[in-house]
Amino acid sequence: RKEVEQDPGPFNVPEGATVAFNCTYSNSASQSFFWYRQDCRKEPKLLMSVYSSGNEDGRFTAQLNRASQYISLLIRDSKLSDSATYLCVANSGGSNYKLTFGKGTLLTVNP
Amino acid sequence: DTAVSQTPKYLVTQMGNDKSIKCEQNLGHDTMYWYKQDSKKFLKIMFSYNNKELIINETVPNRFSPKSPDKAHLNLHINSLELGDSAVYFCASRPRTANYGYTFGSGTRLTVV
Numbered sequence: 001r002k003e004v005e006q007d008p009g010p011f012n013v014p015e016g017a018t019v020a021f022n023c024t025y026s027n028s029a030s031q032s033f034f035w036y037r038q039d040c041r042k043e044p045k046l047l048m049s050v051y052s053s054g055n056e057d058g059r060f061t062a063q064l065n066r067a068s069q070y071i072s073l074l075i076r077d078s079k080l081s082d083s084a085t086y087l088c089v090a091n092s093g094g095s096n097y098k099l100t101f102g103k104g105t106l107l108t109v110n111p
Numbered sequence: 112d113t114a115v116s117q118t119p120k121y122l123v124t125q126m127g128n129d130k131s132i133k134c135e136q137n138l139g140h141d142t143m144y145w146y147k148q149d150s151k152k153f154l155k156i157m158f159s160y161n162n163k164e165l166i167i168n169e170t171v172p173n174r175f176s177p178k179s180p181d182k183a184h185l186n187l188h189i190n191s192l193e194l195g196d197s198a199v200y201f202c203a204s205r206p207r208t209a210n211y212g213y214t215f216g217s218g219t220r221l222t223v224v
Contacts, residue, residue: 034212043201043215044154085152089212097142097205098167099213101154 003027006088006102014110017078021105023071023088033064035073036087038104044087047073078109114138117202117216124192125224132187132219134202142166143185144203144213145177154201160185192223 006023013019025033033050048055050062050071061074071088088102115136124130136143144167145157159167160179174190185202199220203213 036212043217045215046212049212087154098156098159100156101146103151103153 002102003092003100004088004090004102006086006105008103008105010106010108012108012110013078015078015080017109018074018076019078019107020075021073021086021088021107023073023102025069025071025088025090025092025100027090027092027100028069030069030090030092032091033071034089034099035060035062035071036089036101038085038087040084044101047086075107078107080109080111083107083109115202115204115214115216117200117219119219120217121220121222123222123224126192126194128192129188129190130192130221131189132200132202132221134185134187134216136183136202136204136214136216138204138206138214140204140206140214141182142205142207143179143182144205145185145187146201146203146215148199148201148218150198158185158187189221192221194223197221197223 004025035047036044037047038044048057050064054063059076063072085104085106087104092100117134142161144159148154157171158177162182163179176188179185199218201218202216205213
């Protein structure tokens with residue numbers, strides 16, 4: 001079983017749609033979690049950290065369920081510029097702080 | 112101004128050659144990483160250095176040798192390049208603060224022919 005698993009998609013949605021990405025992690029000792037965004041032929045960039053209480057940043061909402069080892073990202077009112085690959089990430093290295101990336105979910109927002 | 116810079120951006124070389132990729136960060140971070148992203152877009156950790164000390168060494172062929180002359184630099188030397196080494200190699204760094212993600216460099220696209 002992979003350490004971080006995501007639905008690979010692709011997701012094709014119209015502008016204005018709400019889209020949700022799901023992710024599970026296998027290492028119950030993982031302590032911190034993130035969503036990264038990667039545009040085509042570019043480096044991954046941090047989108048947001050994920051906190052146990054859930055957190056929101058504008059149109060983006062991240063949730064963490066430690067009991068189910070499940071992470072989610074919700075994008076509301078999607079824009080063309082949201083088209084990218086979204087990477088679910090867990091710190092699976094404990095004190096050595098090793099970020100393990102999921103394979104990513106490709107999102108295309110259509111006009 | 113670039114926070115994490117890698118050189119070269121593109122590298123095309125023949126099988127069997129030896130090549131190096133350089134990485135520098137000006138963020139004052141203590142920890143640096145090398146990741147490999149293959150053709151299936153899967154990002155996998157290779158190495159991590161904390162203040163010049165190797166702390167993570169994943170199952171990577173010993174043809175790959177990282178070197179960290181100081182905490183702002185982490186280079187990657189690859190001997191006897193193989194076709195399967197073709198990938199994008201990303202350098203990253205992070206500060207000491209626990210709950211903080213990495214900052215990535217823009218990547219080095221290595222093609223072995």
